[in-house]
Amino acid sequence: MRKVLSIAAVLFAAAAYPAFAQSTSANARLGGGKTVTVNAVKPAEGAAYLEIALPAGTQKLDGLGDQFMPLKSGGREATLVAVDLNKDGIDEIVVRGQVTSTESAIIVFQWNAAQNQFLPIEITNDGDDRKPFLFTDNASSVSIDNNRIEVHLTRVDQSGRSAQVIERYRWDGDGLKYFEDH
Numbered sequence: 636m637r638k639v640l641s642i643a644a645v646l647f648a649a650a651a652y653p654a655f656a657q658s659t660s661a662n663a664r665l666g667g668g669k670t671v672t673v674n675a676v677k678p679a680e681g682a683a684y685l686e687i688a689l690p691a692g693t694q695k696l697d698g699l700g701d702q703f704m705p706l707k708s709g710g711r712e713a714t715l716v717a718v719d720l721n722k723d724g725i726d727e728i729v730v731r732g733q734v735t736s737t738e739s740a741i742i743v744f745q746w747n748a749a750q751n752q753f754l755p756i757e758i759t760n761d762g763d764d765r766k767p768f769l770f771t772d773n774a775s776s777v778s779i780d781n782n783r784i785e786v787h788l789t790r791v792d793q794s795g796r797s798a799q800v801i802e803r804y805r806w807d808g809d810g811l812k813y814f815e816d817h
Contacts, residue, residue: 663687663717663726665746673728675715677702683732685715685744687753694752696744700732704739707778716779721745721806728753729784731777740768741777741784743811757810761802769804769811784811 660674669690677683684697706729708716717726720743728744744753755767771777775788783805791797804811 659714661713661715661717661728663728663746664719664724666723666725673715673717675703675730685728685730687728689751691751696753699730699742700734700740702733704731704733704773705776706731707776708780718779718782720779720782720784720811722782727756729779731771733773734770737773738770739773739775740770741786742768743784758804759807759810759812761813761816765810782806 658674658676660672662670663673664670671690672688674686674688675683676686682697682701683699683703684695685699687694687696703714705712705714706716707713708718714730716729718729719725720727720729725746727746729741730744731739731741733739741758743756743758745756746752747754757765757767758769759765760769769784769786771786772788775786778785778787783803786802786804788800788802789797790800800816802816803814805814806812807814
């Protein structure tokens with residue numbers, strides 16, 4: 636009888652608190668031997684966000700979309716990736732969030748030591764537009780390897796023919812810039 640009551644209490648408590656989906660964490664290097672914990676959180680209700688446990692307190696980065704979309708890094712699928720894209724010894728944080736039913740946005744956050752916070756970097760697309768995000772369709776896959784971001788997508792021309800394309804973005808000194816597609 637006591638065991639049944641304990642199970643019932645656990646089930647009641649689980650129903651009373653919202654469950655979190657797509658939640659994960661990673662460590663990001665700040666340099667000087669310091670690291671921070673980055674938590675990607677998607678509550679059962681509401682938009683996805685990041686929480687970063689900084690030495691001076693928690694930084695919350697919201698407005699990341701309805702849910703996280705997968706990224707690939709090191710042959711594994713991940714919700715967020717901490718990687719040193721510009722080779723300065725400090726990790727950038729890369730996330731991808733679904734912003735509409737067909738589109739997602741890739742956002743890269745860089746540590747700003749003067750402001751003691753992570754800020755979005757600008758990404759220059761193939762049309763030379765600079766924005767703090769890169770739009771891609773939800774069906775595309777995104778991989779982060781060798782200090783570059785690759786977006787694998789399907790393009791359809793005016794005649795209806797489709798082609799598989801890989802767009803590549805790499806660090807250009809002050810942000811990520813489109814540099815080729817195949």
